Amino acid sequence: MLWRGSVNRPPTPEAEDGRQDQHLSLQEIINIKLVESGEKERLKELLRERLIECGWRDEMKELCRSFVRKKGKNNVTVEDLINVITPKGRASVPDSVKAELLQHIRSFLGSAAL
Amino acid sequence: MSLPNDKNGNMSFNSQLSAHLFSDLLDSIIVDVASECHRTARLGLDCNLEIEEEELRLSAEARARLSDPSNGGDVNGKYIVDIFGQTHPPVANDIFECMNCGQSIMAGRFAPHLEKCMGKRDSPLQL
Numbered sequence: 001m002l003w004r005g006s007v008n009r010p011p012t013p014e015a016e017d018g019r020q021d022q023h024l025s026l027q028e029i030i031n032i033k034l035v036e037s038g039e040k041e042r043l044k045e046l047l048r049e050r051l052i053e054c055g056w057r058d059e060m061k062e063l064c065r066s067f068v069r070k071k072g073k074n075n076v077t078v079e080d081l082i083n084v085i086t087p088k089g090r091a092s093v094p095d096s097v098k099a100e101l102l103q104h105i106r107s108f109l110g111s112a113a114l
Numbered sequence: 115m116s117l118p119n120d121k122n123g124n125m126s127f128n129s130q131l132s133a134h135l136f137s138d139l140l141d142s143i144i145v146d147v148a149s150e151c152h153r154t155a156r157l158g159l160d161c162n163l164e165i166e167e168e169e170l171r172l173s174a175e176a177r178a179r180l181s182d183p184s185n186g187g188d189v190n191g192k193y194i195v196d197i198f199g200q201t202h203p204p205v206a207n208d209i210f211e212c213m214n215c216g217q218s219i220m221a222g223r224f225a226p227h228l229e230k231c232m233g234k235r236d237s238p239l240q241l
Contacts, residue, residue, distance in 0.1 A: 027131060027134070030131065030135075031135075034135070040139075043135075043139055044139050044142060044143065047139050047140065047143060048143055048146075051143065057147060060144070060147045060148075060151075061147065061151055064147070064148065064151035064152075064155070065151070065155075065160065065162075065163060068151070068155040068163065069163065069166070073155040073156060073158070073163070074156070076152060076155055076156075077152070078145075078148055078149050078152045081148035081149075081151055081152050082144060082145060082148040084148075085144055085147065085148060086141075086144055089140070089144045089147075090137075090140060090144075093140065098136065101136055101139070102132050102133070102136055105132045105135050105136060106128060106132050109128055109131065109132065
């Protein structure tokens with residue numbers, strides 16, 4: 001069997017190289033589509049609503065309040081609070097909420113790829 | 115979800131991408147909550163927090179007053195000072211009417227009075 005042209009083909013450029021050539025990665029293209037179609041905002045609203053319903057937001061606010069109580073309200077920065085709630089926040093999203101959002105995201109990806 | 119390319123490769127890419135997008139959304143909401151709590155705390159809009167801080171301050175002051183030797187902690191002088199800084203006379207001197215016999219009684223003298231008063235049933239002043 002003769003493999004001609006393909007053997008000496010230069011390797012496919014990495015995503016980073018692509019950026020330098022002003023070619024957007026697939027991920028970036030999808031992100032742009034997500035934002036432009038308004039879907040990102042809709043998804044964010046949906047997630048926000050679900051997280052309020054299940055008490056996740058109240059839990060996070062309580063974590064913030066205890067931290068503020070300890071440190072004193074004038075010594076707290078937004079950075080501090082983000083660091084306080086991020087680990088717990090990421091870990092305590094209910095599976096059903098995550099599944100629902102992932103389903104919406106996947107169906108968007110499905111329709112966007114066409 | 116039918117995509118033109120290699121199905122397996124794209125499914126894992128899709129899962130990765132979906133997970134990444136979800137994390138993005140979640141992180142953005144986390145930032146929102148954090149900055150809202152920050153604002154609430156700094157502007158003193160959290161009523162419960164204000165009340166708690168006030169109570170902590172008052173109890174700290176009261177404790178300081180209590181441990182202050184210049185105050186009558188135990189029985190130093192005529193009046194005892196409690197944790198709120200109030201003084202009370204050794205014998206309660208509020209006056210009211212006895213519900214049994216109708217006499218005017220001083221609160222601090224009510225118990226001994228009642229011992230005698232209840233002993234005499236059907237007081238003539240009872241209606």
